[in-house]
Amino acid sequence: MNRFLAMIISFTLLPTGTALAEQYEIVIHGMTCAFCVDGLQRSLEKRPDITSAEVSLRHRKVRITTPGESADLEAIRQTVIDAGFTPVNIERLADAP
Numbered sequence: 001m002n003r004f005l006a007m008i009i010s011f012t013l014l015p016t017g018t019a020l021a022e023q024y025e026i027v028i029h030g031m032t033c034a035f036c037v038d039g040l041q042r043s044l045e046k047r048p049d050i051t052s053a054e055v056s057l058r059h060r061k062v063r064i065t066t067p068g069e070s071a072d073l074e075a076i077r078q079t080v081i082d083a084g085f086t087p088v089n090i091e092r093l094a095d096a097p
């Protein structure tokens with residue numbers, strides 16, 4: 001019960017921008033192993049406009065969460081290229097919960 005209350009309170013206290021989180025899925029070419037996954041994830045999560053990056057080697061995709069409208073997709077694409085991979089397609093997913 002206390003945990004439930006704490007959850008409600010923390011949701012209430014979140015800055016309004018957080019509610020506008022967006023998710024994008026990027027199809028990536030060039031990932032072959034766990035080191036690729038790790039390197040790409042680190043590069044993306046260094047960006048201030050990415051709150052999390054989940055890389056799937058099997059699906060050759062990365063799902064990124066951004067804090068809102070501030071995401072610079074062109075710069076994110078360039079980050080992927082600089083990390084040594086090829087971003088093939090960026091698709092916006094439904095708003096993150």
Ligand SMILES: [Cu+2]
Nearest residue numbers: 032033035036
């Ligand atoms: Cu690799």
